[in-house]
Amino acid sequence: MKKLENKIVFITGGNSGIGKACALAAAKEGATIAVADLPNSDYSQSMNEIKALGAECMFVPINVADVESVKNAITKTVEEYGRLDIALNNAGIAGTASGIHNMPEETWNKIIAINLTGQFYCVKYELQQFLNQGGGVIVNMA
């Protein structure tokens, strides 16, 4: 039996880079994947690659900096698949390289909103689902 057979895996920022690599790795292990990424994402390639591995998947639009969007994405995943077993909170941005003395306040605020507050929103509403269903696993990308 594969390691993630019958597991529902929710991955923020799952449409590219590390998140997509994790989605493909989980699909190979038999998981069902909810790829959660920005609403304007072109996700057809990711969906095709996951399906080619024989895994079930869906795209879920999310902006992790928007609490309502986070709640909706988790709700949609649970509506579709019935539960949520593993959440990989991976969405994030690098920001621009500069010293703090040169950093525009908007840059700081955007990084905090996505990389920090976004993680809080995801963990908070994932935990509520896990408490309802009796357990689950969270992995946060730093």
Ligand SMILES: NC(=O)c1ccc[n+]([C@@H]2O[C@H](COP(=O)([O-])OP(=O)(O)OC[C@H]3O[C@@H](n4cnc5c(N)ncnc54)[C@H](O)[C@@H]3O)[C@@H](O)[C@H]2O)c1
């Ligand atoms: N600590 C480190 O040294 C280090 C190094 C590399 C990456 N990372 C982190 O790992 C994660 C993945 O990085 P990556 O290299 O694969 O980057 P990437 O840019 O390839 O992927 C990030 C994904 O997050 C999505 N995303 C961005 N903002 C979002 C938002 N507000 N809501 C939902 N999705 C959003 C993007 O659309 C993209 O698909 C990021 O959080 C990044 O900060 C950390």
